[in-house]
Amino acid sequence: MALPKVGSIGEYIREQRTHAKISLRQLAAAAGVSNPYLSQIERGLRKPSAEILNQIAKGLHISSQALYVQAGLIEEREPDSDVLTAIRADHLITERQRQVLIDIYESFRKENRAGAPDEDAQTSQKAHPAPEPHGGDVVSSPNDEVPLPEGYLAALRPYAAPAGNGNVTPETKEG
Amino acid sequence: MALPKVGSIGEYIREQRTHAKISLRQLAAAAGVSNPYLSQIERGLRKPSAEILNQIAKGLHISSQALYVQAGLIEEREPDSDVLTAIRADHLITERQRQVLIDIYESFRKENRAGAPDEDAQTSQKAHPAPEPHGGDVVSSPNDEVPLPEGYLAALRPYAAPAGNGNVTPETKEG
DNA sequence: CCACGGTGCTTGCAATTGCAAACGGAGCGG
């Protein structure tokens, strides 16, 4: 197995590195690995251990999990959104509340898709700075400037918690 | 580095294995690794690569990330709630929408704390080892049976989605 | 022209991973 399909991870690292405008040696130093080894990793000649992978991620200032996913070491979570899986996994809210959150989130997503089909928006926001070739900044949908008064939760109250004690106002804390 | 602090991960694996009532050889076969190697891993004599770790996780039917965390390869997320971190990390929604989701989620949490310290609703969902010393059990909250018509989102729309297309149909429930 | 610092890549080599084979015990049936 001298030629595993780890090319993907190598390409990804190189991509991130050149994207961050740092040299191979710089990243190697930042990650605490040797330059030649990093070179081999980037060209898919070596399969780095998780420890090395973790250090490289740190050196690149990206999430370790992103690298693990690229390396095929962990299954990619729902490409749709981590938010949904997190909500589904949460056990601190009731099933009903869970459903509310999921529906709201999905409505937001749908809303954004309809408003701005440029579903990218993913470029920055993560750790890597990413100087985009296409100068288009994050194209904000027009409804991003919505006033959004703090009463939006009150509107939700009669539906979410009609049972006597269900007070959802974030201001009135009588607890 | 013949004796790194990987004892933790080894102990963890052995704990999980014995807890699952399977023999070392069985797990080795299920994970696709050799029995002696697994033995050495469990006793901290060897530091398994991420690939092996991943297969062991599969064999144990636990999340790979749980093992990576134990191995110190990734940092543990907020124990409080993955939902908040996931929402904050999401880049497919606008900042405003993010804030709405966070507020709603927190209001749910507060609501639950005030009404009843319910924290079950969802048994297992994560491979959660850690036999809890405090046996605090569960109590269903009364407001869990709330009707919650599907119009709850419409109330939110004038604030969150004034852009004409607020099409919110909760039919898409695959959870 | 040739030294100097920069880039990435190739070459041996120590150390490690990961495995096949073999080892000592424990339990069961003949």
Place this chain on the structure above:
DNA sequence: CCGCTCCGTTTGCAATTGCAAGCACCGTGG
């Protein structure tokens, strides 16, 4: 008692990781 099967462990060994040293190349400037 002996054979059989299971358990976890120990022992060499091929293959691999990861590195120090050195290579070829490029741009600058003394």
